[in-house]
Amino acid sequence: MTIHHHSGNERIDAVRAFNRFYTRQIGLLDEGWLKSAFSLTEARVLYELAHRDGLTATDLARDLGLDPGYLSRLLKKFEERGLVERAAIEADARRSSIALTPAGRRAFAPLNRDSHDQVAALLDRLAASDQDRLVKAMQTVQRLLGGDGAEPKVPYLLRPLQVGDVGWIVRRQGLIYAQDYGWDETYEALVAEILGAFVKSFDPKWERSWIAEREGEVVGSVFLVRKSDEVAKLRLLYVEPSARGLGIGKRLVEECIGFARAKGYRTLTLWTNDILVSARRIYEAAGFKLAEEERHHSFGKDLVGQNWNLEL
Amino acid sequence: MTIHHHSGNERIDAVRAFNRFYTRQIGLLDEGWLKSAFSLTEARVLYELAHRDGLTATDLARDLGLDPGYLSRLLKKFEERGLVERAAIEADARRSSIALTPAGRRAFAPLNRDSHDQVAALLDRLAASDQDRLVKAMQTVQRLLGGDGAEPKVPYLLRPLQVGDVGWIVRRQGLIYAQDYGWDETYEALVAEILGAFVKSFDPKWERSWIAEREGEVVGSVFLVRKSDEVAKLRLLYVEPSARGLGIGKRLVEECIGFARAKGYRTLTLWTNDILVSARRIYEAAGFKLAEEERHHSFGKDLVGQNWNLEL
DNA sequence: TCCAGATACTTGACTAAGTCAAATAATTGA
DNA sequence: TCAATTATTTGACTTAGTCAAGTATCTGGA
Numbered sequence: 001m002t003i004h005h006h007s008g009n010e011r012i013d014a015v016r017a018f019n020r021f022y023t024r025q026i027g028l029l030d031e032g033w034l035k036s037a038f039s040l041t042e043a044r045v046l047y048e049l050a051h052r053d054g055l056t057a058t059d060l061a062r063d064l065g066l067d068p069g070y071l072s073r074l075l076k077k078f079e080e081r082g083l084v085e086r087a088a089i090e091a092d093a094r095r096s097s098i099a100l101t102p103a104g105r106r107a108f109a110p111l112n113r114d115s116h117d118q119v120a121a122l123l124d125r126l127a128a129s130d131q132d133r134l135v136k137a138m139q140t141v142q143r144l145l146g147g148d149g150a151e152p153k154v155p156y157l158l159r160p161l162q163v164g165d166v167g168w169i170v171r172r173q174g175l176i177y178a179q180d181y182g183w184d185e186t187y188e189a190l191v192a193e194i195l196g197a198f199v200k201s202f203d204p205k206w207e208r209s210w211i212a213e214r215e216g217e218v219v220g221s222v223f224l225v226r227k228s229d230e231v232a233k234l235r236l237l238y239v240e241p242s243a244r245g246l247g248i249g250k251r252l253v254e255e256c257i258g259f260a261r262a263k264g265y266r267t268l269t270l271w272t273n274d275i276l277v278s279a280r281r282i283y284e285a286a287g288f289k290l291a292e293e294e295r296h297h298s299f300g301k302d303l304v305g306q307n308w309n310l311e312l
Numbered sequence: 313m314t315i316h317h318h319s320g321n322e323r324i325d326a327v328r329a330f331n332r333f334y335t336r337q338i339g340l341l342d343e344g345w346l347k348s349a350f351s352l353t354e355a356r357v358l359y360e361l362a363h364r365d366g367l368t369a370t371d372l373a374r375d376l377g378l379d380p381g382y383l384s385r386l387l388k389k390f391e392e393r394g395l396v397e398r399a400a401i402e403a404d405a406r407r408s409s410i411a412l413t414p415a416g417r418r419a420f421a422p423l424n425r426d427s428h429d430q431v432a433a434l435l436d437r438l439a440a441s442d443q444d445r446l447v448k449a450m451q452t453v454q455r456l457l458g459g460d461g462a463e464p465k466v467p468y469l470l471r472p473l474q475v476g477d478v479g480w481i482v483r484r485q486g487l488i489y490a491q492d493y494g495w496d497e498t499y500e501a502l503v504a505e506i507l508g509a510f511v512k513s514f515d516p517k518w519e520r521s522w523i524a525e526r527e528g529e530v531v532g533s534v535f536l537v538r539k540s541d542e543v544a545k546l547r548l549l550y551v552e553p554s555a556r557g558l559g560i561g562k563r564l565v566e567e568c569i570g571f572a573r574a575k576g577y578r579t580l581t582l583w584t585n586d587i588l589v590s591a592r593r594i595y596e597a598a599g600f601k602l603a604e605e606e607r608h609h610s611f612g613k614d615l616v617g618q619n620w621n622l623e624l
Numbered sequence: 625t626c627c628a629g630a631t632a633c634t635t636g637a638c639t640a641a642g643t644c645a646a647a648t649a650a651t652t653g654a
Numbered sequence: 655t656c657a658a659t660t661a662t663t664t665g666a667c668t669t670a671g672t673c674a675a676g677t678a679t680c681t682g683g684a
Contacts, residue, residue, distance in 0.1 A: 011447050012431045018450035019341060019431070020356065021458060022334050027377040029331060039670070044332065058632060065339045070671055072634055094632040094679045119324045119331070122457070129554045130456055135323050137452035138330035144438060144446045146333060163490040163497045164483050166504050171479020178475040185475045189511030192478050196505030199497055242441045351641075370661060382642055384663055406650045406661040 029118060036111060041066065043115070045074060046108045049084060049100045056095045083107055143215060155246050156219060158255065161209040166195045168218050169211075173238050181275060183299035190299075194235060198223055206232075206263060210255050212239070212248045219243035222252040224259055227269070232260045234270040237279060249282045257286060261312050268312060274304040283308050341430060350423060353378065357386060358420045361396060361412045368407045395419055455527065467558050468531060470567065473521040478507045480530050485550050489611070493587060496612035506547060510535055518544075518575060522567050524551070524560045531555035534564040536571055539581070544572045546582040549591060561594045569598060573624050580624060586616040595620050 030040045038046065044064050049055060057075060061068045075098065078084040083104035086096040100108065123131050174188025198209070203226060212220035220239040227233050234256050239249045260268045270288070272279055288308040296305050342352045350358065356376050361367060369387060373380045387410060390396040395416035398408035412420065435443050486500025510521070515538060524532035532551040539545050546568050551561045572580045582600065584591055600620040608617050 008432070008435075011435055011443050012428055014447045014450060015431045015435065016427060018454055019338065020359070021454050023338055023352075023356070024375075024377055025457060026331065026335055026338065031377075040335075041670075044335070047332070056632080061633095063336075065336055065343075067670095067672060068633065069635075069673080072632095074670095076634090092632080092680070096633095115328060116324055119327045120320070123320075123323055123327065126456060127554055129552075131323050133452060133554075134456045135326045137449040137456070138326060140445060140449035141453065142330055142333050144442055144449070145337060145434070161497065163500055164487045166497070166500050167479045167481070167483020167486055169479070170482055170504060171476050174479055175476045185473065185478070185511055188475055188478050189508045191508075192482060192504040193508030193512065196501045196503075196508055199501030200505065240441075242439055242445075353641075368661080373662095379643060380662065381644080381664075384661095388663090404651070404661080408662090 029115075036114070037107075038111060042074060042078075043111055045071070045078075046083075046100070046104070046111065049098060050105065050108050050112070053099070054097045055099075056089070056097060058095070060098070078104070156212045156214040156243065156248055158210045158212055158251070161199070161211060165209075165211055165218060165221070166192075166199060169221050169236070169238070170195060172218075172240065173236065176238070176241065177299070181299075181301065183301060187299040191236060195223070198225060198235075208256075208259050210252050212243070212252060214243055214246075220248045220252060222256055224256050224268075230266040232263070232265040232268050234268055237270075237282075244278075249279065250285065253282050253286050257310065257312070265312055268310040270308050272306050272308065274306055280306075286310065341427075348423060348426070349419075354386060354390075355423055355427070357383070357390075358395075358412070358416070358423065361410060362417065362420050362424070365411065366409045367411075368401070368409060370407065372410070390416070468524045468526040468555065468560055470522045470524055470563070473511070473523060477521075477523055477530060477533070478504075478511060481533050481548070481550070482507060484530075484552065485548065488550070488553065494613060499611040502611075503548060507535070510537060510547075520568075520571050522564050524555070524564060526555055526558075532560045532564060534568055536568050536580075538577075542578040544575070544577040544580050546580055549582075549594075556590075561591065562597070565594050565598050569622065569624070577624055580622040582620050584618050584620065586618055592618075598622065 036043075041064070045060060045066075048060055048063065057068065057071055060066065061071045064071075066074075075084060075086075079086065081103075082101055084098055085101050086098050089095045089097055123134070126134060170188055170192045173191045174185065177183040177187050178185075198207070206226040207224055209223050210221060211218055218240075220237075220243060222237045223235045225233045225235055234253065237249060237252060239252075257268060268288075269291075270283065272283070274280070274293070288310045291307045291309045293304055293306050296303055348355075353376070357372060357378075360372055360375065369380065369383055372378065373383045378386075387396060387398075391398065393415075394413055396410055397413050398410050401407045401409055435446070438446065482500055482504045485503045486497065489495040489499050490497075510519070518538040519536055521535050522533060523530055530552075532549075532555060534549045535547045537545045537547055546565070549561060549564060551564075569580060580600075581603075582595065584595070586592070586605070600622045603619045603621045605616055605618050608615055610617075
């Protein structure tokens, strides 16, 4: 049972292969422009102008990576043809805000339609499920490469369980603990059983799930299960490695505690293992006290299990 | 509990956004060439020559999307500079096979290294897990767009369960049945419980799992569970919608039957629901006989459950 | 308040990159 | 055998983009 990891060079080669591939891909898409009255760069400028307001020449040059001199001439040509007009910016006489004229919009429309149709034709060759996969993969690439420190506005949000979450959490927990601690497939199976039972016997009055989502991806979760009138159990806290450091783990535990208090439980309990250090820190900080430890052999390893309790 | 589906236009817009994004991205990567002695196109040609043998001018023009005239001059320049040499192809005097000279390789090396380093620097800004996600997403895009009917050599392969599979199967079954039949989250939970129990009590002598993998992705699975010395149960047959029509379902069932026979079971049994028509066809074709039906209310729907048996 | 930088463009003077059509030579298929 | 096709080259262009040096403004201290 091996976990595949790309080595650094494999990754680099894969990215370079993709760059070569997409260079060609964009080249193919560009061929469409050849017939039209506009070059690819002109079309990019028109696109930006059609979709954003109050742009200045500098904005355009920066966002499209164009030479300011080249852009200047390009805009002059557009202005002469009556496609764009510039409005003075009162605060700064050097800059002016550039916008498409109605004629500019009319010129852009067929261009836009052609590009739309071309992409539609491209997608049409794929099954709907593959189209979704393509879009998702593209968004992932864009997010990962484009996110030069551009953090999402909302770092994460919490929501209850949806269809598909159980499997996702089972898989991620299985993979993460296999990678980080060498646990075998029985841990993944345990998570599956716990979550299966949780959903099956779910009692919304006394129990709850919190899924942390970041840009549409599940990055953490925790579950609160009723043990008795007085005791609730916090289970399966996890945070994606890529989303650590955002305080998601702490927040999930706090939500749990808040819910348990609100429902009138007296004790919140949880079971963990001593090697899971960062989780333990969160529990300690939240006021949990270590109640007992016991050695056990599970998931293919010798472990030390711990029960922690919080009196509410 | 909603399942998000991209509409056609959303998909098209997302792909167009990605094209604009990656046009810019490639532009950024190109800036690196400006200092060097070679243009992006020249570098692409050198790259192809360095990595493939026996290329002709036509091959290059086709694969890189270049104008033959432009390429001809470009190669002439390379030849004059001693970077490439042409060898006559005996079968066809029009064509010649183009290869880098040692000097050509020396000229390409720093170029190649710079490109490598540039990508390495790009990746370095990402956590290792994000690097993997990026690479996977790029490969997905490339496969989906590049695979113009270029089917993989091996359509699929079967392997036993690995860490991560359980969660994946739980998720996919949950999502597929929610989408196709409107089943609620309790179906996903049932799958989780079944698979959790399967792994936990797994007896390799009498039981087995088959995972169908296509280009590294799980596209189907089936499980054989021991009920008694004489009776085995086939469980959780599924095939990804994107991988249907390859005979994977049939193959999985056949593997199950073969294994059950080899182990000396007398009866292979399975439970399914009447609405799962394509699965039923597979069972019928394999020789299963409908033993009994019963109405039940599960997964938020009124269903008709069916038990099928195969005498081995 | 002034003024030494910066910033937002513009212009001039180029060059590289690519296109298109026509020509040449060799090959293929009926 | 020869018309059509293919591989490559050449000539004659155009376009797209670069680079550096302007001009006109603005900004942040002394």
